[in-house]
Each structure stands twice: as C-alpha cells, then as structure tokens.
Amino acid sequence: MTVVSAGTGAGRPPSVGTVEIRELECFLVLADELHFGRTGERLYLSQGRALEQRIGARLVERTSRRVRLTPLGEAFLSDLRPAYDTLRAAVDQARAAALGGRGPLRIGFQGVAGYGFMDVVREFEDRHPGCDTRMTELPLSDPFGSLHRDEVDLAVVLLPVQEPDLVLGPVFSRQPQYLAVSRRHPFAGRTALDAEELADAPLIGVGAPAPDYWRDVQAPTRTPSGAPVPRGPVVGTLQEGLSLVAADRGVMLLCLPTTQYHHRRDVAYVPVAGLPESALGLVWHGARENARVRAFAEAVADDLVRFGL
Numbered sequence: 001m002t003v004v005s006a007g008t009g010a011g012r013p014p015s016v017g018t019v020e021i022r023e024l025e026c027f028l029v030l031a032d033e034l035h036f037g038r039t040g041e042r043l044y045l046s047q048g049r050a051l052e053q054r055i056g057a058r059l060v061e062r063t064s065r066r067v068r069l070t071p072l073g074e075a076f077l078s079d080l081r082p083a084y085d086t087l088r089a090a091v092d093q094a095r096a097a098a099l100g101g102r103g104p105l106r107i108g109f110q111g112v113a114g115y116g117f118m119d120v121v122r123e124f125e126d127r128h129p130g131c132d133t134r135m136t137e138l139p140l141s142d143p144f145g146s147l148h149r150d151e152v153d154l155a156v157v158l159l160p161v162q163e164p165d166l167v168l169g170p171v172f173s174r175q176p177q178y179l180a181v182s183r184r185h186p187f188a189g190r191t192a193l194d195a196e197e198l199a200d201a202p203l204i205g206v207g208a209p210a211p212d213y214w215r216d217v218q219a220p221t222r223t224p225s226g227a228p229v230p231r232g233p234v235v236g237t238l239q240e241g242l243s244l245v246a247a248d249r250g251v252m253l254l255c256l257p258t259t260q261y262h263h264r265r266d267v268a269y270v271p272v273a274g275l276p277e278s279a280l281g282l283v284w285h286g287a288r289e290n291a292r293v294r295a296f297a298e299a300v301a302d303d304l305v306r307f308g309l
Helices: 021-035 037-043 050-055 071-099 115-127 195-200 212-218 239-244 254-260 291-302
Strands: 003-007 018-020 060-063 067-069 103-110 131-138 154-158 165-173 175-181 203-206 231-235 252-255 267-273 278-285
Touching: 018 021, 021 071, 021 103, 021 195, 037 067, 050 071, 067 071, 103 291, 115 165, 115 291, 154 212, 154 291, 175 254, 195 267, 195 278, 203 212, 203 239, 203 252, 231 239, 239 252, 239 267, 252 254, 278 291
Parallel strands: 103 131, 103 154, 203 231
Antiparallel strands: 003 018, 060 067, 154 278, 165 278, 175 252, 175 267
C-alpha cells in the first residue's frame, strides 16, 4: 500500500519516491523498541535505510551499543504517529461500514489455531466489535465439508485446495514436516530422517470424505525417488492418529506447530528432510463470499508479516 507520493521534480534527491506503509510501520516499531533485533523479529524486515533514502536524511543513529532517533527522526515520529493512527482508524471505520454492522463470522480450522492466527482474530474483533467471530475445529478427514454445507464462512485448512467452488485466499504458516513415531520405534532416537526412510515404516493416512488428492499429500504413497511407502491405518481425527502412533501401529507426518502443541510422553517427533513444507490456506465458498469474509481475508493478508504467520 503506497501512502505518500514524494514526486520526482527538480531539486529532489534521486532516492526520494513513494513511501510504503510497511516502511512507516517499521519506523514506528523501531521508535518503540529502539532495538533493531527486536524490530526485525516482529516485522521480519531488513535493517536497511530505505525510508531514510526516500526522505533524504537520517532518522536513526546507530552505534554498536545503542539505537536512537535523530532530531529529525523525533520530529518525523511526532508528525507520523497521529497521522498513521488516523489512517488506520479511517480504514477500520470504512471496513466496519462495509461489514454492514453486526453479525457472526464462522471460522473453521484444522489441527491447531496458532498464536499468530489468533492474534489476527483478536485484532479483527477489536476493529469490528459488531462482528462476532466463532471458532470451530474441523475434522482432519473433512477439510472442506463444513464450507460446502454452509456450516462455516471461512476455513483454515492444510493445502492443497483444488475444489472448483472454493476460493483460496492468503497462504501462510509454511512449516517443515516431522514424523510422529512411538517412543518404542527405532526412529525415536534419531535427530533427523530422510524422506526416503518413509519406505521403512507404515504411514498413517487420512480417511474419507477428504478428497484423494488431498489425502495423498498428507500421507504420500511414494518417496521422492519413487519407492513405495507402506500404508498404515486410516484415521478421521488427529487424536486418533496420535493414539495409533503411540501404540506403534504406524507413523504419521505432522507440521512443526502441531508437534509443539501436542506434546506426549509416548510419542517422539523427528524432522524429515526432503519433503515439501506444509502450508495452511484461508478458504471460503465463492458463492457465499460477503463483506465480512473479504474483510477477514484482508486482515490475514495484511498481518502475515506483523504476526509472523
């Protein structure tokens, strides 16, 4: 989003151009933190001087020991903060008007609704107090059914999504894959596995009504080199799968946040190299898209970096 146009007229420094909203947000957070490391951690932005280059002067003094605003930086902050708050308030008011007042927004999710995503939900609720968000856990084996049956307005599901009547919005939470194994399994003592080693253990799969293309990604039938992967039991929920893993009936592929949330003494999680990362997508039914759905999708897209999604 471009918020300021500095122009290209005579007498202006060659680096001056348009100022991006992310650069202004980065400066505001840096002014709060006065620490480049924490700013980078919160915004995942470089520590370059893009904003200073556009303005044509230094806003921040940097030394090996401290970070502080220059006098121009202090003056810029004083002017920017209320202007930025006014801009955000105007956007929020416009979105609230577009939402048409009060009403529910039903959000389904698979697995774990991570902290970053729940931060987005809370901020969305703060901006739209008349919109009542309701969270519903979706069965592992039925990622799209609630959308088709109009039981939820949006769903956070594992990719891929190839349903012709569903719309895929922001994609986020790209994560490495881990193999859940029983503490009694030979893999339990390993620090890492190669994807080719999936050929050595029955892999627990996901049952219907999830479509075949989706099930094959969650539990691949072949290793990257083409070796067959033994088929294990088929489950309908994540808890069923973890219970079978603990009983040493098979192994199961999971993303990193799921392993962190579902800590069990009888299950070990081992990283697997050579597999594509898992990812989540925000999905809704194209025929039932409305202003609330669009506003929430925009909120997720806007906050992907800020909340580390």
